[in-house]
Amino acid sequence: MDIVICIKEVPETTEVPWDPEKGILIREGIPGILNPNDKNAIEAALQLTEKYGGVVTAISMGPAQTDDALREALSLGVDNAVLLTGRHLAGADTLATSYTLYLAVKKIGRFDIVLCGKESADGVTAQVGPQLAEFLDIPQLTYATNIEIVKGNFVRIKQKLEDGFRELESPLPALITVEREINNPRIPPMDHIMEAYRDKQVMVWTADDLGGQMERFGLKGSPTQCLKVYTQRIKKGKMQILEGDGSMVAKELVQILRKRNLT
Amino acid sequence: MPSNNSKSNKNRELWVFIEQKNGTPIRVSLELLGKGCILADKLGADVAAFFVGQKITNQAQKLIYYGADKVIIADDLVASDYRTEVYTDIIVTQALKRKPEILLFGATCIGRDLAPRVAGRLSTGCTADCTQLDIDQEKGLIVASKPFLGRNVMADIICPHHRPQVVTVRPGVMELPAQDKSRRGNLVYANVDFKEEDIKVKILDTIKSETVGVNLENAEKIVAGGMGLGDAAGFELLKELADLLGAEMGATSPPVDAGWISHERQIGQTGKVIRPRLYIACGISGAIQHYVGMINSELIVAINKNPKAEIFDFADYGIVDDLYEIVPEIIDELKKLKRAPSH
Numbered sequence: 001m002d003i004v005i006c007i008k009e010v011p012e013t014t015e016v017p018w019d020p021e022k023g024i025l026i027r028e029g030i031p032g033i034l035n036p037n038d039k040n041a042i043e044a045a046l047q048l049t050e051k052y053g054g055v056v057t058a059i060s061m062g063p064a065q066t067d068d069a070l071r072e073a074l075s076l077g078v079d080n081a082v083l084l085t086g087r088h089l090a091g092a093d094t095l096a097t098s099y100t101l102y103l104a105v106k107k108i109g110r111f112d113i114v115l116c117g118k119e120s121a122d123g124v125t126a127q128v129g130p131q132l133a134e135f136l137d138i139p140q141l142t143y144a145t146n147i148e149i150v151k152g153n154f155v156r157i158k159q160k161l162e163d164g165f166r167e168l169e170s171p172l173p174a175l176i177t178v179e180r181e182i183n184n185p186r187i188p189p190m191d192h193i194m195e196a197y198r199d200k201q202v203m204v205w206t207a208d209d210l211g212g213q214m215e216r217f218g219l220k221g222s223p224t225q226c227l228k229v230y231t232q233r234i235k236k237g238k239m240q241i242l243e244g245d246g247s248m249v250a251k252e253l254v255q256i257l258r259k260r261n262l263t
Numbered sequence: 264m265p266s267n268n269s270k271s272n273k274n275r276e277l278w279v280f281i282e283q284k285n286g287t288p289i290r291v292s293l294e295l296l297g298k299g300c301i302l303a304d305k306l307g308a309d310v311a312a313f314f315v316g317q318k319i320t321n322q323a324q325k326l327i328y329y330g331a332d333k334v335i336i337a338d339d340l341v342a343s344d345y346r347t348e349v350y351t352d353i354i355v356t357q358a359l360k361r362k363p364e365i366l367l368f369g370a371t372c373i374g375r376d377l378a379p380r381v382a383g384r385l386s387t388g389c390t391a392d393c394t395q396l397d398i399d400q401e402k403g404l405i406v407a408s409k410p411f412l413g414r415n416v417m418a419d420i421i422c423p424h425h426r427p428q429v430v431t432v433r434p435g436v437m438e439l440p441a442q443d444k445s446r447r448g449n450l451v452y453a454n455v456d457f458k459e460e461d462i463k464v465k466i467l468d469t470i471k472s473e474t475v476g477v478n479l480e481n482a483e484k485i486v487a488g489g490m491g492l493g494d495a496a497g498f499e500l501l502k503e504l505a506d507l508l509g510a511e512m513g514a515t516s517p518p519v520d521a522g523w524i525s526h527e528r529q530i531g532q533t534g535k536v537i538r539p540r541l542y543i544a545c546g547i548s549g550a551i552q553h554y555v556g557m558i559n560s561e562l563i564v565a566i567n568k569n570p571k572a573e574i575f576d577f578a579d580y581g582i583v584d585d586l587y588e589i590v591p592e593i594i595d596e597l598k599k600l601k602r603a604p605s606h
Contacts (some may be wrong), residue, residue, distance in 0.1 A: 094379065095388060124533060125391035127379035130347070134383035139463050140347055142376045156467065161372045167468040223388030223425040229411055229418045231551075241581045249582055250592035253564065254600060256580065260562065262484065262541045263508065263600055 001054035001149065003045040004105050005078070005115045006132065007038040009062050009069040010122040034069040037117030039076075039185035040178045044147055045115050046077050047183065052149060054112070055079045059104050061089055061097060067202055075188035075196035082108070086206035091219030094127040100217060101128070102135035103210040113155065114175040118143055126177070133175035141168055142177045275308035276363040278335075278427070280354070281326060282345075282373055283316045288326065290439065291369030295432060296330040297440030298396055299367055302405065303332075305398035308364055311335050311451075313357070315350055317343035320450075327448035330440055334448060335361075339455035344466050345373050349457055351380045357453050358385060363427045365405050367396075370431040382429040388422035389429040392532065394436045394555045405430060410532045410551045417551065435480055435536030436555070477527045479511055484541040487513035487530060487557070491546020491567060491586060495523035500590055501545055507597040510541070515553045531556035545586045549574030566590065 009032040017026045045056045058073040060066050061084040070081035084104055092100065105114060114136065119126035126142075133140035146158035150169070159166045160179050188196075207217050215221060242249045257263045279299045281292040292312075299310040312331035314323060316338065323334040337353045358366070358381070366381065368374035370392045382389035395408040395417075404421050407430045411418035422428040479485060486505040488498055498512065505512050512528055519529045530537055531553040542560035547553060549565070549572055557563070558577060565578035568585045575581045582589055 093388065094391075095383065095386070098383065123391075125379075125389075126375050127382075127389055127391055130376060130379040131383040131389075134351075134380050140376070140380065141464070142347075143372060164472040165470045166466055167470075168464055169467055170464045223386075224390055224420050224422050227406060227419040227421045229416055231416060239575055239578050239581050241575075241583065243583075246584065246589050246592040247596075249584070249589060250596040253580065253582070253593060254596040257508075257541065258600065260541075262562070263597060 001048055001052035001112050002110045003049060003054060003056045003113045003115055004108055004111045005038070005041050005045050005056065005058045005073070006101055006128065007041065007058050007060045007069055007073060007117075008035045008120050009033065009060065009066045010035045010120055032065055032068065034072050035117055035120045035122075037119060037121070037178070037180055038069075039117075040180055040182050041115040041117045042073055042076050042078060043183045043185040044144075044176075044178050045113075046186070048113070048147065048149070055110075057082065057108055057111075059084060059101060059108075061085070061092070061100050061104075063090075070202045071193075071196040071200070072188070074200045074202070075192040076186060077188075077192075080203070081200070082203045082205055084205050084210070086208075088207035088214060088217045091222065092217065093222035093224045094123070094125055094131055095223055096216065096218055096221035098128050098131035098135055099212070099221060100207075100210065101132050103212045104205060105132070105136060107205070107210060112172045114138075114173070116175065116177045118177045118179055129175060129177040136173075136175065139170040139174045140177070141170055141174055144176050144178045145182050147176060147178075147182070273307060273309045273332075275306060276311045276361060277303045277306065277308045277365040278311045278313045278358075278363045278367065279331070280366065280368045280374065280377070281312050281314040282369055282371060283314070283319060283322070286316055286319045286322060288314070288322060289369070289371070291371060291374075291432070291434035291437075293326075293329045294434070294437040294439050295367045295369060296326065298432070298437040300330040300440070302365070302396060302398050305400055306364065306403060309333060311361075311363065313337075313354060313366075315342050315353055323450055325442070327446050328442040328444050330443075330446075332448050333451055335451045335453055337453040337455050339457070341457045341459055341462060342455060344469070345377075346462065346464050346466065347376055347380055348464060349455075349462060350377055351384060352457065353453060353455060354381050355384045358427060364403075366427045366429045368429070368431045370433050374431050378429055378431045385425075385427065385429075387425035387427060387429060389431070390420040390422070391431050393420075393430055393432050394532070396430065396432065396437075404428065410555055433532070433536050433555070435538060436559070477511060477525075479513055479528065479530065479535045479537050482511040482537065482539050484508050484510035484543075485513045485530070485537060485539045485560075486510045486543045486545065487515070487547060488518060488524075488545045489515040489547030489553075490517045490521075491548070492518065492523070493546075495521075497546070497586075498524050500587070504543070504590055504594055504597075507594060507601070508541070508543075510539075510543070513537070515547055515550075544574055544578070545590060547574055548572045549576065
């Protein structure tokens with residue numbers, strides 16, 4: 001059961017400062033963390049290979065500092081880690097990202113399952129999983145809260161939807177995106193973290209290593225563009241402050257609600 | 264202005280994917296027909312409802328009443344329940360034939376599974392989870408807006424050089440249009456070439472959730488709490504207020520992430536979008552991620568001890584006070600009212 005996991009480094013906080021002059025976010029100096037949902041993908045992969053054997057490879061596209069997210073994956077027990085980086089890959093939207101990940105998965109070669117977190121904490125689009133599955137021309141099984149291998153070469157998942165669940169079965173290979181509740185990710189012991197930095201390798205592939213068409217990577221390969229970033233200043237402009245001592249304010253509010261038949 | 268009520272046959276098309284449950288279109292799809300009409304008029308295009316399922320043709324007229332100029336119907340046994348590969352193939356086949364300008368999907372579980380796959384196969388852009396849509400008439404492009412990483416920041420996204428422009432839209436942010444039963448439209452039947460044995464993914468079981476879900480989307484009144492509550496126990500106080508008002512409880516995302524209250528009560532970009540008659544925000548600062556989920560509330564009352572909290576920018580009534588001081592006072596006042604003889 002060879003598995004490729006796609007992981008992402010995301011800003012530690014959602015309070016990323018913003019440059020109103022240039023209309024861009026100031027990401028420099030914002031510490032990154034492994035996308036929380038991706039920890040569930042890693043855990044799911046480890047549980048599957050512990051049961052069925054096989055190799056787990058983590059891949060991540062991002063700037064050089066993404067190395068940390070991949071070291072974390074290694075410390076958790078992932079066998080191989082690959083960083084996809086370089087200036088050609090920068091500025092990618094979900095389609096260009098999926099194209100890049102697709103080439104990397106192809107280069108890795110053998111796989112039965114590709115695992116992704118359902119969505120990243122920063123973009124929250126949940127699009128890379130389905131788009132990667134499309135490039136790979138394999139079924140996508142999204143929002144999994146359970147994964148089971150059946151009949152040797154099939155996978156069954158429990159898919160979480162708004163109003164319940166579905167049980168889906170697909171032949172392998174398949175791409176699965178996992179929900180947070182699928183498992184409780186393990187925490188790496190300190191010596192494994194040290195080993196991940198000291199003894200293990202993160203392979204680095206650039207656009208040249210991946211082959212493919214240069215114009216499909218990064219910003220150039222991204223059909224969507226950010227036109228502008230701005231603060232939304234919609235003020236209703238008619239707010240009334242209720243002032244005075246607490247019981248008076250409460251009385252006034254209840255009167256207002258009562259007049260509108262809202263009590 | 265909404266489209267006229269005569270049969271229209273413009274070359275350009277804006278498609279709305281109609282998600283259905285047991286053959287009945289879901290609400291967000293109808294909301295998008297309403298918005299689709301406004302956008303299509305600016306673009307000089309027809310609105311086509313793209314309707315996939317089994318034995319659904321009897322519902323097609325309703326989609327015309329809600330604003331579709333035409334309904335593209337794929338009615339087949341293999342399409343009865345949503346499966347990515349079947350629906351993607353049906354939509355992409357028609358898209359290559361009819362070359363729509365825009366594809367709108369509700370940002371539901373199914374919409375978020377389907378839209379990126381369709382966009383991927385058509386090698387075009389897909390913008391997720393939008394809360395505002397407009398047409399740039401000069402460029403003829405859809406401008407899709409969504410809250411962006413970072414506090415109180417919105418981003419406008421365009422897809423200038425690829426067609427169709429694919430967008431998913433949060434349920435609840437667009438208004439449900441009124442039905443106009445004088446409207447007429449065309450039905451277009453799409454071929455479905457799939458045989459069940461060719462389809463890889465099988466649905467073994469469908470389980471409706473046992474929990475009687477919290478229905479925030481349809482709640483008349485909502486009392487919600489943010490990090491200003493300080494701890495999980497704060498929700499007990501809000502519960503008392505909510506019960507007296509006959510309101511549902513809601514929350515922003517940080518208290519949900521902190522485990523103080525269940526995810527199904529989360530309001531905002533990653534939670535529910537609500538439209539209650541009354542919204543009482545307690546200890547909520549009003550970041551954009553929350554704003555987009557509650558701004559359609561009719562009457563907004565904000566309680567926050569920070570007078571500079573952004574929530575006061577869009578509340579109708581504001582109380583600058585410690586919620587632990589003022590909420591018990593409001594509770595007392597409501598209790599007094601309940602005790603008083605009705606008149």
